[in-house]
Amino acid sequence: MFVLPEGLLVNKRNITEYLVRQIVSGKLKHNTVLPNEISFAAQFGVSRTMIRDVLKSLEGKGLIERKTNVGTRVRSIHSWNLLDQELLDWSRGILTQSRFLLSLMELRLIIEPQAAALAAVRANDEDLLKIRGDYARMGADMEKDENAPLDTEADIDFHKSVIKACGNLFLSQFGGAIQGALHHTIYLSNKVQIDHKASLGCHRRVVDAIENRDPQKAYSAMCCVLNNAIKDLNLKISGVIISEFDS
């Protein structure tokens, strides 16, 4: 019934990730009751202690709910801690059906331009250096080959650095979510024709604006970056989000 994918060691991490993916992907639906701990442990060939550890972890992320004599049941998506870093890691490649991706890009469109604007005001020298460095790494491959894709990891780092530089404790929580979204973007970019050069140009404008301490420009440049990404993903984002860039 519950068997780990071939070739995976039966350990806590893999069992946890496996179950998370079952739930997040929808294979284990809302309100499904999982087997009781003893038989559940037996199915994986581990101790009850370990399966309890795993379930406790899922419980902490809001994925399941446990009650005496009722058992462990899957909670609805509205209870999941979707911004939890570990949860996003475990779900990589799954939280990217159009429903998630749409919500995610919408969120980015709300958060990131503002973060860029704040960064333009608050970034310290270290932040600036980091952002500039990430940007340089992004386009390094393009020096040799005109059509080379952007460095994914550098791209992710870039967006995380900007968010970090904005100095808001809560906005930092989005780093992981953005990472997930970007990884998926890259995955799709194999199938889609993308104008890497244009994208790099927008990123450049963000860097410059932040260095020049110009929040308005940083804001609109980041909007440009995101709208490019949205276009590449072929997503239809509702035009409702209010940004100067729309007008």
Place this chain on the structure above:
Amino acid sequence: MFVLPEGLLVNKRNITEYLVRQIVSGKLKHNTVLPNEISFAAQFGVSRTMIRDVLKSLEGKGLIERKTNVGTRVRSIHSWNLLDQELLDWSRGILTQSRFLLSLMELRLIIEPQAAALAAVRANDEDLLKIRGDYARMGADMEKDENAPLDTEADIDFHKSVIKACGNLFLSQFGGAIQGALHHTIYLSNKVQIDHKASLGCHRRVVDAIENRDPQKAYSAMCCVLNNAIKDLNLKISGVIISEFDS
């Protein structure tokens, strides 16, 4: 060394909450190494199993880090899952030093106007009814007494309802954060003279705009609500956040 506040039952929930509050309040500082599990359990008079359960929970929220033969150490604030609902619940009344409150209100200023705009487009009949109902409850007391304060719980529900109505999976995660911020606002409002009537008026404009499917008006009305709150809290929010309302 570690003793629960007087009158609290020694159970998992109370121990967890106690430790969370010690960490979040800064009494247990970054990199502090906690006692080993055995003596830690002894200090609370519980089993090692239970203290491990508690620590596992804190670990899941990013508050601590555990390593064999090193022990359990407190992680820095940047690793905390600040938007985790449970964590916010446990931290109630603590995450409200100016540093947190400022970040929180800044976040709200970024999120909520956009959420209101989206809600104006996407809210279904049920959502509208809920929002309208919350609003009515907010001001109910004012019918009798001109200077009566607003109903806190209704106020919180109102903001959560708007966020829920915007239909974005990730934005929903903020409900808890906002709850925390509002509770603190209310706490302070005992000391501060607040124009409840003006605040209610702004809320009214939000409701009307959403019902009239006017995202722009919903956006600016929500800005008004938040700016009122910020004024009441006597916070100095950087004027960098880009909103139509600024101009």
Place this chain on the structure above:
DNA sequence: TATACGGTATTTGTACGACAAATAAAAGCA
């Protein structure tokens, strides 16, 4: 002296077994 190696002690991780507590479901009863 400095470095590499190896043993030891400490601390978390995993396993097992037993019982407690909660509660859903069944049985008994007026």
Place this chain on the structure above:
DNA sequence: TGCTTTTATTTGTCGTACAAATACCGTATA
């Protein structure tokens, strides 16, 4: 039928034992 009691199931807690990782220290060697 409607209420109470019993029973069975499932998670929660506890204690013990051992495994695994690793910081620490002592020793040997270049």
